[in-house]
Amino acid sequence: MRTRIVVFSLAAAALAGCGADDGGEDDVAGPTWYRDVAPLLAEHCMGCHRGGGVAPFSMETYDVAAAVAPMMLEAVEAGVMPPWDAASSDECAPRHAWKDDARLTAAETQLLRDWIAAGTPAGKAADVPAPPDLALAGVTHSVTPSVPYVTTGDRDEFICYLLDPGISRLSWMTGLEVVPGNERVVHHVVVMGYMPPPVLNAAAGGTPVGQPFPCNGGVVTMPDTFLMGVWTPGSQPFETPADIGLPVPAGALVLVQMHYHPGGATTNDPDASTVNLRLQTTRPIHTYTIGAAGNAAAAPQLQPGPDDRDVPEFRIPAGATDHVETMRFPLSGLADGRFRLFAAYPHMHYLGVELSVQVEHPRPDGGVDTECLVNVPRWNFDWQRTYQYDAPIADLPSIGNGDTIVVRCSYDNTLANPFVRRALEELGLQEPVEVLLGEESLDEMCLGMFGVLVEPAP
Ligand code: HEC
Structure with missing residues (x-):
């Protein structure tokens, strides 16, 4: 992966010398770099493709x-x-568009096509607009471990930190x-709120705030x-829509679970990751919680699948392609x-x-209406993010008692899958397992x- 990026940036630099045509004409009929293309790419691409950005090359210069x-x-x-993996398919198409959808429209793509067809004219030099700032605005609380963690570099490690953002109300x-x-x-980070029980509070001397401690598995159910x-x-900062917030009690600590993954990194490579929070002390109109559906290990939620032996099992044999796991979660006991x-x-x-995640709403006539909640037709491990529906609250998808959430995933456990090759390489394995x-x-x-949203709608 890294090799490819380095090779690519060199290729870009090498080519740069021959494409330049900074002629400065201002009367080009079709799209030009400075007038049309740079503003478009600034908005959609340069947040990452800029000097110091996460992408392997900057597009800020015409050359x-x-x-x-x-x-x-x-x-x-x-x-x-741009990386954006949620998309519609014939089986699953969400009712709403996504907020801040980064993808280019057909007209914007055509503009890029026309510009290339015309020989990528520079046009009259002008300032390239600044790319959008991807950092979270209005951060009120920020926590970083006081003791960085040095990974072993040879195996997966789950390390937790309890951090105190000082939330007084x-x-x-x-x-x-x-x-x-x-x-x-850093392979993933789970950020939890943690309310120390009063008894633990009293003995807070023993709470290892800021210090790493091993915490294999299961933090989400602590x-x-x-x-x-x-x-x-690939995650971007998360911001709720207006009027929606997650309640955080006074005195809450932040429990951060770091999943460190070798990834070819050497030892002596310390990490101290920062969590930035934006908190407000006025109650928003709506509060929310995070619900999850999936990861069923057995029946009745886990449905029979192609490679099961006696009973439904979540097992992807080495060499399996088109391996599907399907799970059904009937909802009951909610308010x-x-x-x-x-x-x-x-x-x-x-x-x-x-x-894909769909929800089945039973109809009074005994039938079922199936609604697609999210669909990723081409999963890319590197680009995971939170997608928000672009809809007024009253028209958002909803769930309630009697509904069934259906989660379906497919997998390719062969060397044809580049991510399998990468995972095996990182673990020093030759063949899929x-x-x-x-x-x-x-x-x-x-x-x-x-x-x-926690408050039920009528
Ligand atoms: C969220 C960050 C981000 C945005 C936005 C983004 N890119 Fe990228 N881009 C990357 C990264 C990182 C790579 C390196 C390859 C990878 O990780 O997939 C990359 C790679 C590329 C490559 C090399 C091809 C490849 O497969 O390696 C091209 C070309 C490219 N981007 C074009 C664009 C264009 C055009 C846009 C806007 C329309 C855009 N990118 C928007 C992060 C981004």
Whole structure:
């Protein structure tokens, strides 16, 4: 992966010399770099493709952009760039568009195509607009471990930190951002709120605030905790829509679970990742919690699948392609009313190919209306993010008693899957291995997480 990026940047630099045509004409009929293309790419691409950004090359200068223009068009046409994996398919198409959808429209893609067809004219030189700032605005609380963690570099490690953001009164979170200290080893970060029980508080001398401690597995189900957010490669800062916030009690600590993954990084490579929070002390109109459906290990939720032996099992044999796991979660025991979902976060690991979450609403006539909540037709482990429905609250998808959530994932456990090659390489393995449900990177998951409004709608 890294090799490819380095090779690519060199190629871009080498080509840059020959594509330049800074002629400065201002009367070009078709699109020009300075007038049309640079503003477009600034908005959609340069947040990452800029000096110091996460992408392997910057498109801020005409020379580089012109040199790689055909490749940019190819990446856009293939749906690879900008990274945005939630899409509609014949089986699953959400009712609403997504907020801040980064993808280019057909007209914008055509503009890029026309510019290339015309020989990538520079046009009259002008300032390239500043790319959008991807950092979370209005951060009120920020926590970083005081003791960095040095990974062993030879195996997956789960390390937790309890951090104290100093929340002195009941607050509501409207934004969360994780800034990894060392992207080469941070594989994922789960951020939980933790309310220390009073008895633990009294003995707080024993709470290792700021110090790393091992915490293999299961943090999401720890008592006295609530999920605040998850960072995975490709995540952007999370911001709730107006009037929606996650309640955070006074005195809450932040429990951060770091999953460190070798990824070829050496030892002596410390990490101290920062969690930034935006909290407000006025109650928003709506509060939310994070609900999850998926990761069923057995029947009755786990449905029979192609490679099962005696009973339904979450097992992806080595060499399996088109391996599907399907799970059904009937909802009961919720309060009366409908609970609106405003955000969706689909999650699998390296073997994942496709994921969909649908909800079946029973109809009074005995039939069922199936609604697609989120669909990822081409999973890319590197680009996981939270998607938010672009709809007024009253029209958001909703769930309630009697509904059934159906989560379906498909996997490719062969060397044809580039992520399988990468995972095996990182673990020093040659051939695919059997993969089961679990938390480590060569385990799999099939999970839809949702931001669910707590106050039921009529
Ligand atoms: C969220 C960050 C981000 C945004 C936004 C983004 N890119 Fe990228 N881009 C990357 C990263 C990182 C890579 C390196 C390859 C990878 O990780 O997939 C990349 C790689 C590429 C490549 C190399 C092809 C490849 O497959 O390696 C091209 C071309 C490209 N981007 C074009 C674009 C264009 C055009 C846009 C806007 C329409 C865009 N990118 C928006 C992060 C981004």
